[in-house]
Amino acid sequence: MLEFNLARRAPTVAPIASDAGVKITPLGPQGRLALRIRPAALAGRNDLGGFDLSGPINSRREGGDGEASRDALHLGPDEWMLIVPADEVEERCEAVSAALSGAAFSLVDVSYRDVSFSVEGPGADAMINAGCPIDLSLKTFPVGSATRTLLGKAEIVLARLAADRFTVTTWRSFAPYVQGFLVEAAKDGV
Amino acid sequence: MLLIDCPYCGKRPEVEFHCGGEAHIARPETPAEIADADWGSFLYYRTNPKGVHAERWLHGHGCGRWFNALRDTVSDAFVATYEMGAPRPDVAPENAKA
Numbered sequence: 001m002l003e004f005n006l007a008r009r010a011p012t013v014a015p016i017a018s019d020a021g022v023k024i025t026p027l028g029p030q031g032r033l034a035l036r037i038r039p040a041a042l043a044g045r046n047d048l049g050g051f052d053l054s055g056p057i058n059s060r061r062e063g064g065d066g067e068a069s070r071d072a073l074h075l076g077p078d079e080w081m082l083i084v085p086a087d088e089v090e091e092r093c094e095a096v097s098a099a100l101s102g103a104a105f106s107l108v109d110v111s112y113r114d115v116s117f118s119v120e121g122p123g124a125d126a127m128i129n130a131g132c133p134i135d136l137s138l139k140t141f142p143v144g145s146a147t148r149t150l151l152g153k154a155e156i157v158l159a160r161l162a163a164d165r166f167t168v169t170t171w172r173s174f175a176p177y178v179q180g181f182l183v184e185a186a187k188d189g190v
Numbered sequence: 191m192l193l194i195d196c197p198y199c200g201k202r203p204e205v206e207f208h209c210g211g212e213a214h215i216a217r218p219e220t221p222a223e224i225a226d227a228d229w230g231s232f233l234y235y236r237t238n239p240k241g242v243h244a245e246r247w248l249h250g251h252g253c254g255r256w257f258n259a260l261r262d263t264v265s266d267a268f269v270a271t272y273e274m275g276a277p278r279p280d281v282a283p284e285n286a287k288a
Contacts, residue, residue, distance in 0.1 A: 057198055057253065076253035077198050133191060133203035150205060150251050 013115060013175050020186035022121035024179065027167070031089035032114055033082040035096065037105035049095030051082050060146035060159050073146040073159060081157065081169075086111065114157075115175035119166045119182060123189050128158070128166060130185035138163060152181045195271045198253045210246035212236045213258045214278060242269055244278050 013026045046054040051072040052061035064070035070092070071083040084092045089109055096107055119128060125136040131152035135141060146159035154174040159167045170178045192204040218224050218232055237243070243263050248256050260269040260281055270279045 077255060079254065133205055147199070148252055148254070149202075155251050 013179050016179060016183045018183050018186060020121075020183075020189060022119060022124050022127045022186040022189060024182045024186060025118045025120070026175075026179065027116040027118055029086040030111065030116060031084040031086050031092065031109070032111045032169075033084070033089070033093060033096070034108045034110045035080040035082055035105065036078055036107075037080075037100065037103065038078045041103040041105060043103070045099065048099045049092055051080075051092075051096065053080060055144075058145060058147040060144055071159075073157065075146070075148050075157065113171060114169050115172050116167055116169045117179060117182065119168055120164060121186075122164055124164045124166055127182070127185050127189050128168070130188065131181055132156070132158065134158075136160075151178055154178050154181075192266070192268075194247065194259070194268055196249045196252060196255075197257050197271050197273050198255055199249060202249065202252055206249060206251040208248045208250050210248055210256065213244040213246045240264060242281060246274075247271075 015026055016024070018024070042053065046052060047063075050063045050068075050070045052063045053072055053074070055061040055072065055074045057074050057077060059074050061072045061074070062069065063072065068085065068088070069083070073081040073083065075081055082092065082096070089111055093107060093109060100107075121127075125141075128151070129136055132149055134147070134149050141147075141160060143160050143162055146157065148155065148157050150156065151158075151168065151170070154170055154177055156174075156178065157169040159169075161167060168178060168182065193201040194204055194207050195201050196207075215232070215236075218229070221229060240263060242260050245259050245261055246256055247259050248254075256274050257271055258274060258276070258278070259271045260279065261267070262269055269281050272279060
């Protein structure tokens with residue numbers, strides 16, 4: 001019953017109107033899987049159920065195509081966040097589990113733990129740097145990077161999709177704070 | 191901002207990290223058989239050196255891994271970082287000015 005309620009809960013955040021150049025848009029439901037597996041247990045398997053795990057640490061690799069996107073965010077030496085369309089979660093869970101049968105691993109559906117925002121517009125990197133301490137220049141955080149870091153007082157997972165386009169993912173209870181922080185920061189850059 | 195060289199992620203800002211106290215302190219294998227004074231020493235007594243100090247650090251708001259670091263307690267400079275389980279690098283204090 002709890003899962004049923006969580007799955008159908010209203011979105012935590014509503015879009016906040018702003019005339020700033022950088023747009024902060026809450027993204028709709030997404031499937032997120034937390035995969036933990038040691039490199040030794042992975043044993044060189046880089047393609048798991050359509051996910052490309054070959055990227056170096058703190059990188060994002062795209063798999064699948066179009067609507068059936070399958071992104072793999074390599075967040076730690078033995079940790080990936082797999083992002084899939086919301087209606088494919090169970091199917092992808094089974095596919096990854098099947099590909100890893102016999103190995104020691106942990107695969108947990110954390111879709112409803114997080115809320116994602118799209119941050120897009122000229123100067124989006126400088127705007128995120130209002131609360132994020134890492135160097136977001138294209139040289140040190142190129143397109144295709146993804147990492148866990150901080151925004152203000154909240155932990156976020158930051159992925160760079162293009163030079164001026166990011167995805168900010170944060171825990172559900174932090175989402176209103178993160179959204180407010182980003183909207184306020186965007187106003188400074190008008 | 192102070193940058194700390196995580197063995198997994200490279201140079202990252204200090205606010206993502208958390209210090210976990212002195213490194214390379216092995217828990218006695220048979221606590222019941224050692225003297226109270228020795229147990230107290232294991233629990234509470236630390237070296238607190240002036241100079242290079244081996245510490246445990248956690249990259250909590252990053253890759254989430256623990257690692258060890260050599261830090262100069264005088265200058266607050268990080269001399270070296272290395273993975274858990276690796277031996278302490280041999281660094282002379284005069285080389286400790288990073």
